[in-house]
Amino acid sequence: MMNVDKIREDFPILKREVHGKPLVYFDNAATSQTPQIVIDAIADYYSNYNSNIHRGVHSLSQEATDKYEEARIKIQHHFNAKHAYEIILTSGTTDSINMVAAGFADILQKGDEIIVSALEHHSNIVPWQMLCTKTGAILKVIPMLQDGSLDMKVYEELLNSNTKLVFCNHVSNALGTINPIEEIIKKAHAVNAAVLIDGAQATPHIKPDVQALDVDFYVASAHKLCGPTGVGLLYGKQEWLEKLPPYQGGGEMIATVSFEKTTYAGLPHKFEAGTPNICGGIAFGVALDYMNSIGFSEIAAYEATLLEYATTELLKIDGVKIFGTTAHKTSVVSFNVADIHPYDIGTILDKLGIAVRTGHHCAQPIMDFYKIPGTIRASFSFYNTKEEIAIFITALKRAIQMFS
Ligand code: 7TS
Numbered sequence: 001m002m003n004v005d006k007i008r009e010d011f012p013i014l015k016r017e018v019h020g021k022p023l024v025y026f027d028n029a030a031t032s033q034t035p036q037i038v039i040d041a042i043a044d045y046y047s048n049y050n051s052n053i054h055r056g057v058h059s060l061s062q063e064a065t066d067k068y069e070e071a072r073i074k075i076q077h078h079f080n081a082k083h084a085y086e087i088i089l090t091s092g093t094t095d096s097i098n099m100v101a102a103g104f105a106d107i108l109q110k111g112d113e114i115i116v117s118a119l120e121h122h123s124n125i126v127p128w129q130m131l132c133t134k135t136g137a138i139l140k141v142i143p144m145l146q147d148g149s150l151d152m153k154v155y156e157e158l159l160n161s162n163t164k165l166v167f168c169n170h171v172s173n174a175l176g177t178i179n180p181i182e183e184i185i186k187k188a189h190a191v192n193a194a195v196l197i198d199g200a201q202a203t204p205h206i207k208p209d210v211q212a213l214d215v216d217f218y219v220a221s222a223h224k225l226c227g228p229t230g231v232g233l234l235y236g237k238q239e240w241l242e243k244l245p246p247y248q249g250g251g252e253m254i255a256t257v258s259f260e261k262t263t264y265a266g267l268p269h270k271f272e273a274g275t276p277n278i279c280g281g282i283a284f285g286v287a288l289d290y291m292n293s294i295g296f297s298e299i300a301a302y303e304a305t306l307l308e309y310a311t312t313e314l315l316k317i318d319g320v321k322i323f324g325t326t327a328h329k330t331s332v333v334s335f336n337v338a339d340i341h342p343y344d345i346g347t348i349l350d351k352l353g354i355a356v357r358t359g360h361h362c363a364q365p366i367m368d369f370y371k372i373p374g375t376i377r378a379s380f381s382f383y384n385t386k387e388e389i390a391i392f393i394t395a396l397k398r399a400i401q402m403f404s
Pocket of ligand 1: 030093121174199201221361
């Protein structure tokens with residue numbers, strides 16, 4: 001069993017107050033909080049061995065390079081990638097997706113088809129639209145159903161020999177739906193299409209095994225996994241990473257340079273031009289160690305109890321409507337109360353010390369589907385408690401009273 005009281009001691013921010021009230025942080029789907037061990041790793045880097053990597057013969061550069069490459073190996077093991085060089089360190093999910101989209105601009109041809117799901121974050125929609133404009137490829141959409149799941153029957157109908165790529169999030173950020181990615185990948189591979197899975201929302205709750213999934217690309221951000229902002233990963237199968245052209249030109253990504261001809265470095269450096277977020281990469285590794293020390297099955301089991309409690313209590317309140325009601329969800333509850341604007345509720349909750357996100361959550365097509373401007377989204381992490389949910393429910397009732 002997880003000792004949540006002890007875990008909370010690891011997060012200094014959880015001790016602070018907002019508007020004179022103890023912070024109740026339920027915006028974990030936007031970014032997770034940072035444990036002291038990760039904060040210490042960041043301070044240690046800048047205090048003791050800050051230097052540029054992969055280039056210096058001096059000791060600090062060697063130390064930083066070793067730590068950075070150790071982090072890559074930690075990430076490799078966490079995601080069970082076959083090779084460390086299949087892990088490209090990026091600035092985050094958005095960067096990773098754009099890297100793949102830019103690469104496919106050289107591969108796709110007019111009339112090729114690419115499929116996205118209706119549940120995507122804008123960062124998994126816009127790059128593909130840009131790619132279609134560049135290449136003449138056609139974008140098709142797997143529709144969603146009322147409960148916030150994907151219409152897998154239509155997905156099968158969309159797939160054909162012209163389908164070259166399929167993109168889907170592992171978990172929807174707006175609703176928490178866990179998508180059937182195993183089936184999505186298998187069916188895409190049956191027509192020889194490549195698959196990119198956006199794991200930004202899944203990775204805080206689920207430990208994915210990229211080899212078992214047989215996924216072509218898997219992307220995520222460290223800042224949702226107790227790590228720092230500005231760092232994330234692109235996992236790509238070796239064969240794909242070798243096929244794709246480099247994303248950016250610059251230092252670090254070359255083998256030889258002359259004005260006549262430049263040759264590129266091997267993986268992973270081909271995709272890592274310039275000085276990377278060295279400290280961020282190292283801290284990402286520490287954050288993964290921290291989460292693994294708690295255990296992902298323990299985290300998922302505990303968060304499921306939080307989700308169930310919050311859902312039950314919310315549904316007792318008149319006028320509450322929850323969006324995203326499938327049985328397979330992470331600990332996200334997206335809802336509205338009668339015709340009160342989500343922003344108004346969010347503002348009152350903030351005054352009471354409670355951080356939730358309101359709005360379209362960068363997933364406007366989902367809001368259009370439900371014909372709503374947005375929702376109030378409470379997203380729970382393993383360091384949240386039932387007591388905090390009780391405080392949130394009481395505060396919500398107060399907010400509702402103010403608007404009725
Ligand atoms: N994909 C999904 C599914 C996401 O939830 C997010 C961020 C991104 C991609 C982009 O990640 P980034 O780290 O590159 O910004 N989602 C959210 C959210 O739900 N609230 O704030 C950010």
